[in-house]
Structures are given as C-alpha cells and as structure tokens.
Amino acid sequence: MxxxxxxxxxxxxxGINFYLFFSRYILRFQSQRFNFFxxxxxxxxxxxxxxxxxxxIISDFSNxxxxxxxxxxxxxxxxxxGTWGNHEGxxxxxxxxLSIFSFFFSFTKNIEDDFxxxxxxxxSFLHILFSLFIIFTSNPFLVNSILVNxxxxxxxxxxDPGLAVHPPVLYAGYIGYSIVFSIAIAxxxxxxxxxxxxxxxxxxxxxxxxxxxxxxxxxxxxYYELGWGGWWFWDPVExxxxxxxxxxxxxxxxxxMVRGEQAIKKWIVFLSILCFSLSVFGTFLVxxxxxxxxxxxAADASRGIFILLIFFIVTGFGFLVFLLxxxxxSNSLNLLFINKVSALVINNILMIIATLTILLGTIYPIxxxxxxxxxxxxxxxYFNSTVIPIMIPGFLLMSIAxxxxxxxxxxxxxxxxxxxFIILSILVLIQSFFLEFNTWGLVGLLLGFWIxxxxxxAICSSYKVKFTIKFFQIINPHIAxxxxxxxxxxxxxxxxxxxxxxxxxxEGDKFNVNGKMVLFEEIATTNQINFQSLRGKFLxxxxxxxxxxxxxxxxxxxxxxxITSEAGILHQWNKDIxxxxxxxxxxxxxxxxxxxxxxxxxxxxxxxxxYSGLIAVTRR
Amino acid sequence: xxxxxxxxxxxILLVICIFSLTYLLSGKDPNKPPxxxxxxxxxxxxxxxxxxxxxxxxxxxIKNKKTLINFFASWCSPCKIEHPLFFExxxxxxxxxxxxxxxxxxxxxxxxxxxDDGNPYDFVGVDADGLIALEFGVFGLPExxxxxxxxxxxxKFMGPITTxxxxxxxxxLL
Numbered sequence: 001m002x003x004x005x006x007x008x009x010x011x012x013x014x015g016i017n018f019y020l021f022f023s024r025y026i027l028r029f030q031s032q033r034f035n036f037f038x039x040x041x042x043x044x045x046x047x048x049x050x051x052x053x054x055x056x057i058i059s060d061f062s063n064x065x066x067x068x069x070x071x072x073x074x075x076x077x078x079x080x081x082g083t084w085g086n087h088e089g090x091x092x093x094x095x096x097x098l099s100i101f102s103f104f105f106s107f108t109k110n111i112e113d114d115f116x117x118x119x120x121x122x123x124s125f126l127h128i129l130f131s132l133f134i135i136f137t138s139n140p141f142l143v144n145s146i147l148v149n150x151x152x153x154x155x156x157x158x159x160d161p162g163l164a165v166h167p168p169v170l171y172a173g174y175i176g177y178s179i180v181f182s183i184a185i186a187x188x189x190x191x192x193x194x195x196x197x198x199x200x201x202x203x204x205x206x207x208x209x210x211x212x213x214x215x216x217x218x219x220x221x222x223y224y225e226l227g228w229g230g231w232w233f234w235d236p237v238e239x240x241x242x243x244x245x246x247x248x249x250x251x252x253x254x255x256x257m258v259r260g261e262q263a264i265k266k267w268i269v270f271l272s273i274l275c276f277s278l279s280v281f282g283t284f285l286v287x288x289x290x291x292x293x294x295x296x297x298a299a300d301a302s303r304g305i306f307i308l309l310i311f312f313i314v315t316g317f318g319f320l321v322f323l324l325x326x327x328x329x330s331n332s333l334n335l336l337f338i339n340k341v342s343a344l345v346i347n348n349i350l351m352i353i354a355t356l357t358i359l360l361g362t363i364y365p366i367x368x369x370x371x372x373x374x375x376x377x378x379x380x381x382y383f384n385s386t387v388i389p390i391m392i393p394g395f396l397l398m399s400i401a402x403x404x405x406x407x408x409x410x411x412x413x414x415x416x417x418x419x420x421f422i423i424l425s426i427l428v429l430i431q432s433f434f435l436e437f438n439t440w441g442l443v444g445l446l447l448g449f450w451i452x453x454x455x456x457x458a459i460c461s462s463y464k465v466k467f468t469i470k471f472f473q474i475i476n477p478h479i480a481x482x483x484x485x486x487x488x489x490x491x492x493x494x495x496x497x498x499x500x501x502x503x504x505x506x507e508g509d510k511f512n513v514n515g516k517m518v519l520f521e522e523i524a525t526t527n528q529i530n531f532q533s534l535r536g537k538f539l540x541x542x543x544x545x546x547x548x549x550x551x552x553x554x555x556x557x558x559x560x561x562x563i564t565s566e567a568g569i570l571h572q573w574n575k576d577i578x579x580x581x582x583x584x585x586x587x588x589x590x591x592x593x594x595x596x597x598x599x600x601x602x603x604x605x606x607x608x609x610x611y612s613g614l615i616a617v618t619r620r
Numbered sequence: 621x622x623x624x625x626x627x628x629x630x631x632i633l634l635v636i637c638i639f640s641l642t643y644l645l646s647g648k649d650p651n652k653p654p655x656x657x658x659x660x661x662x663x664x665x666x667x668x669x670x671x672x673x674x675x676x677x678x679x680x681x682i683k684n685k686k687t688l689i690n691f692f693a694s695w696c697s698p699c700k701i702e703h704p705l706f707f708e709x710x711x712x713x714x715x716x717x718x719x720x721x722x723x724x725x726x727x728x729x730x731x732x733x734x735x736d737d738g739n740p741y742d743f744v745g746v747d748a749d750g751l752i753a754l755e756f757g758v759f760g761l762p763e764x765x766x767x768x769x770x771x772x773x774x775x776k777f778m779g780p781i782t783t784x785x786x787x788x789x790x791x792x793l794l
Contacts, residue, residue: 273629290640290644305645315629316630316633319629323627363636363639366639
C-alpha cells in the first residue's frame with residue numbers, strides 16, 4: 001500500500017516538474033504560483049521517499065526492494081538506513097535531496113523573480129532526468145511477485161551508525177552543487193550582473209561544508225570498520241568525492257575573491273558547471289558499477305547507459321551554454337608578482353591540475369581495459385606521487401594568502417613571518433633528527449605548523465582580538481586555514497609515522513605495546529540480534545590501576561553469510577592504538593597492533609573546516 | 621578567451637563518455653577481470669589420468685584438435701549444475717576433445733562423483749596440488765576454457781556454463 005502511494009507521489013512530482021519545465025514556453029506563471037508548484041513537487045518527492053522508508057520500517061516484504069535489502073530482525077536504525085543502503089533507494093534519496101534544495105532555494109529573497117524562476121526551471125529539468133531514471137530503470141516500489149515472510153538482509157558492512165548518516169550528508173554536498181550549477185546557467189542566459197554571485201557563494205559554501213562532512217564520515221567509517229588501519233585508500237569512490245571537493249574549494253575561493261573582474265566571473269561559471277558535472281560523474285561511476293571498490297553494487301548495463309546519458313546531457317548542456325553565451329568583455333586582472341589576485345589564480349590552477357590528475361587516475365583503468373582488454377589498477381603510489389606534490393605549493397601560498405594586499409606586492413609584517421618561518425624550520429628539523437627522519441614527514445610537519453603559525457600571526461597582528469561574532473566572521477578565513485594545518489599534521493603523522501606490531505598470542509598472554517604492558521584476556525563469543533560476535537578482549541596498560549579495555553574482533557552475519565572485522569581502537573589525544581584480531585592458527589591468535597600518531601588531528605581539522613564553512617555562510 | 625580553451629571541457633567530456641559507453645556496451649563486468657591468457661598459447665602442463673596414473677597427458681597431446689578444458693571437483697556444487705551439459709556437448713560435437721581437470725580432490729571421491737553423475741570427459745587429468753589451475757589462472761571452480769587447433773585459448777568462462785553460454789558464446793567458436 002505504502003509502495004503504491006510512494007510510486008504515485010513520485011509520478012505526480014515528475015508530472016509537476018514536466019509542467020513547470022514547459023511552463024516557460026506555454027504558460028507563463030506568476031512567480032508565486034510557480035513557487036507553490038516547486039514546493040508541492042518537492043513535498044511529493046519527499047513523501048515518496050518516506051513511503052519507502054515506512055515500507056522498510058514495517059518490513060513490508062511485498063515490496064521487492066525491501067525484500068531484497070532488509071530483514072525483520074534488524075535494529076530500527078538499520079531498517080531506516082536500509083532505505084538508502086541499496087541502489088534504488090539511494091537514487092530516490094538523490095532525487096529527494098535535489099527536491100529539498102529546490103524547496104529551500106524557492107524561498108531565496110534577494111534575487112529577481114525571473115532569475116529565480118529560470119534557476120528553478122533548470123532544477124526541474126534535472127529533477128525530470130533523474131526521476132525518469134528511477135521510474136524506468138531503478139524503481140524501488142516494485143511489487144514482490146512471491147509471498148514471503150522474511151527478507152534477504154542488508155549488507156552487514158552497511159550496518160553501522162557512521163554509514164547510516166554518511167550517504168545523506170555526502171549527497172547533500174553533491175547535490176547542493178546542482179543549485180550552483182543552475183544559478184550559473186541562469187546567469188549565462190540572462191547575462192545578469194553580480195547579484196547572483198552572492199547567492200551562488202552561499203549555496204556553494206553549504207554544499208562544500210556538507211561534502212567535507214560526508215567525505216570525513218566515510219573516511220572515519222573506513223578507518224574503524226574496514227580494519228586496515230588507514231583512513232584513505234585512494235579507492236575510486238573516494239577519488240570521485242574528492243574531485244568535486246577540490247573543485248568546490250576553488251569555487252568557494254574564487255567567489256570570495258571576486259571584485260567584479262570578468263575573467264574571474266567566467267572562471268566561476270566554469271567551476272560551477274564543473275562541480276556539479278563531477279558530482280553527476282561520480283554518481284555515474286558508482287551507480288553503473290563500472291569501477292570495483294567497496295561501494296560496488298550489482299552492475300546493470302542499462303542503468304549505466306541511462307545515467308551516462310544524464311551525465312552527458314547535464315555536462316554537455318552546461319559547457320555548451322558556457323561556450324555559446326560566455327560572458328563578454330574582459331577587463332584585465334590586476335596580476336602582480338604576489339598579491340591576492342595572483343595567489344588566487346595560482347591556487348586555482350593548482351587545484352584544477354590536482355582534480356584533473358585524480359580524474360585521469362580514476363578513469364585510466366577504464367580506458368586501458370577498453371583499448372587493451374587488460375585489467376590494471378591505479379592506486380596509492382600514483383596518487384601520492386602526483387597529487388601531493390601538486391598541492392604543496394598551494395599549501396605554502398595558502399598560509400600567507402589571506403594577508404596579501406589587493407593592489408601591491410607588499411606583504412604586511414613580512415619580517416615577523418620570515419622570523420617565524422625560520423624558527424619553525426629549525427624546530428621541526430631538530431625534532432625530526434631526534435625521532436626518525438623522513439623527508440615527506442619533514443615537509444608535511446613544516447607545512448602544517450607553518451600554516452597554523454602564519455594564520456595566528458596574521459590574526460594577532462592584523463586585528464584587535466575581541467570575542468564578538470563579527471570578529472569571528474572576520475578571522476574566519478584564517479580559522480579555516482588553521483583547520484587545514486591541523487589536518488595536514490594529522491595526515492602526515494598518521495601515514496608516515498605509523499608503526500605496526502605483530503603478535504601470535506594465547507589467551508592470558510602479556511605483551512608490550514609502545515612501552516605499555518597489554519594483557520590478552522580472553523576470546524568471547526556472543527549472539528546478538530542479527531549477528532554473532534567474536535571478540536578478543538585486551539586490557540591496556542595493566543600496570544596502572546585504570547587500565548583500559550579494548551575489544552577487537554569480527555562479526556558474523558548469518559543472514560548474508562558475511563564476516564566483518566571490527567577494529568578495537570583506543571583513542572588518545574596524540575595517538576590511536578588500533579587492535580586487529582586475525583585468525584587462529586595452532587591455538588594462537590594473530591593480533592596486529594598499529595600505532596597511528598595524531599589521527600585525531602585529521603578529524604579535528606575537518607571539524608574546524610566545517611565550522612568555518614558554516615560561519616562563512618552567515619557572512620555576506 | 622580563446623574558443624579552443626572553452627571547447628576543451630566538451631572534448632574531455634566526449635572522450636570520457638565514449639570510453640565509458642564502449643566499456644558498458646562491451647558487457648564487461650568489473651568483478652570479472654579479463655583473462656590475461658585469452659588469445660595466448662595454452663600453458664604447458666602434464667597430468668596423469670585419474671584412472672591410470674601411468675597414462676599421461678601433455679600440452680602436445682591436444683595440439684591440432686579443438687579442446688574444451690573444464691576444471692571441476694567433487695566438492696564443488698556449481699560443478700554439478702553444469703555437469704549434464706558436457707554430455708550434450710560431447711554428443712553434439714564428437715570431434716571436440718573434452719578434457720577435465722580434477723582439482724584438489726581425493727582420488728576416491730573424484731571417481732565416485734564421476735560414477736554417480738557419469739563421465740562426459742575424453743580424459744580426466746588429476747590436478748591434486750592445483751598447479752595446473754594456477755598456470756591457467758583459475759579463479760574459482762568451475763572454470764572452462766576453449767582451445768583452438770593452433771593451441772590458443774579462445775574462450776574462458778568462470779562459473780557453471782549454461783545453455784545460453786553454450787549457445788551464444790561457445791558454439792559460434794566451434
């Protein structure tokens with residue numbers, strides 16, 4: 001019943017969008033009426049999504065999608081998140097997110113009605129494309145032709161709180177760019193002046209903040225769930241999310257810097273189209289199952305072709321409009337050796353090169369397989385040795401960019417910076433000789449600390465420190481950069497100075513980890529509602545009274561006959577101690593312990609960046 | 621700005637779409653990597669018969685004849701599913717040489733399996749330690765290879781073959 005209801009709402013919503021799309025040429029609506037229809041279609045789409053969710057909650061196995069992906073003895077939260085834990089539901093979530101963005105955009109006040117209407121019509125167009133995709137190739141409301149009492153279960157790897165929220169947040173990031181895309185295209189059509197830039201800035205900041213959160217959640221999930229001890233694997237799907245993130249970063253910076261220069265405006269339009277194109281491209285790569293990764297769902301060529309067509313239409317349309325309606329008249333840029341504009345231009349170029357490098361590495365296996373019928377995989381070594389060196393000059397520039405002047409080559413307080421940099425270099429150099437020396441480690445630490453230091457110098461010497469909202473808005477760019485610096489330190493330490501210890505242990509054995517004695521207490525197996533768990537229980541630092549308990553092990557999910565690994569992580573502010581329980585051999589358990597220094601700095605840095613993103617939204 | 625520069629994104633888009641489309645249309649499955657051995661010579665092997673350890677088969681023995689090589693085991697249940705198809709094949713194509721490799725199986729159980737379900741193979745070679753399968757790049761059982769008269773691997777299939785696979789993919793090559 002709820003399935004029928006959901007399907008009908010979806011159809012009605014699509015119908016309304018068709019109506020709106022053609023209304024531009026046939027019926028001319030009052031803008032109030034227009035907004036009403038946009039909101040109605042958004043609500044209908046959401047209704048459709050919630051009907052599917054309802055079917056999941058009540059375990060309505062007469063719905064084929066629920067039958068395929070759910071099971072009645074699953075905790076409620078995973079019944080809910082199961083809604084988007086599969087291809088069809090996930091696409092419906094995509095469409096719903098698009099609707100939510102259109103809905104909120106329809107309330108925007110400070111732009112002309114005509115412009116707003118055009119933007120929303122482009123949104124309607126996108127809505128139509130994706131809802132046709134859902135209705136014809138990925139309908140989540142199909143009726144189950146057999147009568148069953150039980151479903152087949154959700155992939156256990158997705159039964160995790162982090163994964164329950166990761167897709168919606170990530171989608172909010174991806175699809176938020178649709179608004180920016182529509183605004184840019186509408187801007188090209190109407191040849192409007194600068195007012196749309198402010199609106200675009202707000203939306204691109206919102207999208208970027210969501211995207212940051214979504215990527216970080218996914219990354220954190222990979223860290224504790226996959227049990228490989230790392231948090232970034234250059235998996236194709238990770239790369240796909242990183243591309244719009246970097247392009248979005250370039251976009252946000254350009255929007256902040258633009259002072260009416262035509263060249264930068266043109267560049268902003270280009271980036272706006274690029275960001276959303278990359279988002280749709282990402283959706284295509286994941287949903288078509290064309291690349292193997294942890295995210296691979298069942299591949300189906302017809303779906304792949306359909307969504308490739310959508311990607312082609314959206315991107316082709318975007319860039320074609322850009323080609324035909326490019327903003328006229330260029331006044332030249334005020335480029336000096338080192339001023340704000342030139343720093344911005346250099347940074348943007350670097351970011352685009354990085355994006356293209358990632359793009360090349362991600363699609364290279366497809367090209368090679370088509371041409372030579374050979375399977376190759378492009379992974380960490382390629383990306384680490386190309387993307388990171390490209391980004392380094394950008395990071396260097398970033399530390400001083402906020403205090404550069406618009407008009408001159410002068411850097412205010414340049415002596416302070418030089419002194420700070422020299423002292424810092426010496427400190428880092430000394431530190432690296434006393435610990436272990438590693439060139440990349442040295443570069444990473446120096447960069448991270450330098451960005452933080454330079455930002456602090458800039459805050460202290462350029463503004464009066466006051467604790468008002470306005471002050472935090474003004475120093476916001478520096479705060480964002482401090483976040484990046486902290487994240488760089490975390491990334492450098494955890495990836496370069498990671499240590500790995502391997503043990504073969506019996507229950508009751510004691511072993512030494514980083515100077516602390518650890519007791520391997522016992523192996524315990526328990527039965528939970530939807531899985532059986534096997535846990536190795538460890539007691540960390542037994543010589544102290546307050547020793548800490550760590551549990552590492554595996555879960556076995558009988559419904560889908562899968563085993564997932566559950567790492568045991570002891571978080572400390574300066575390091576994570578990461579326990580992985582391996583297999584049993586000759587009555588001994590293989591235990592791997594990783595010491596990841598300063599991992600928490602990565603998450604802290606990300607949180608600061610997101611905070612800054614939100615603050616920037618509030619500032620005009 | 622120069623039009624060529626603005627055209628670049630469209631050109632890149634076109635290239636990406638063409639490659640992706642070719643990939644999708646060629647029916648490639650990312651979970652099933654292409655065999656590195658396709659259109660290459662048969663790996664060199666030597667195996668004794670399941671029924672008579674003195675009877676040996678070598679790569680040279682299958683020269684100049686079309687051969688269908690099938691890796692199977694008594695413990696592999698999908699193998700049971702495809703098993704009857706081999707009788708059909710041997711009846712329909714008597715000139716095709718059917719070579720079965722019994723993979724990591726105790727001899728007694730392999731014999732019992734072929735007794736119960738029948739033996740469609742012209743020769744059953746023993747691959748007790750799995751070395752021959754390793755040479756062929758076998759991923760999992762069952763796996764089937766078609767070798768042409770020139771000793772080249774022209775077809776490879778992972779998993780149980782079905783009537784569809786037989787009709788659409790193997791028969792055109794026979």
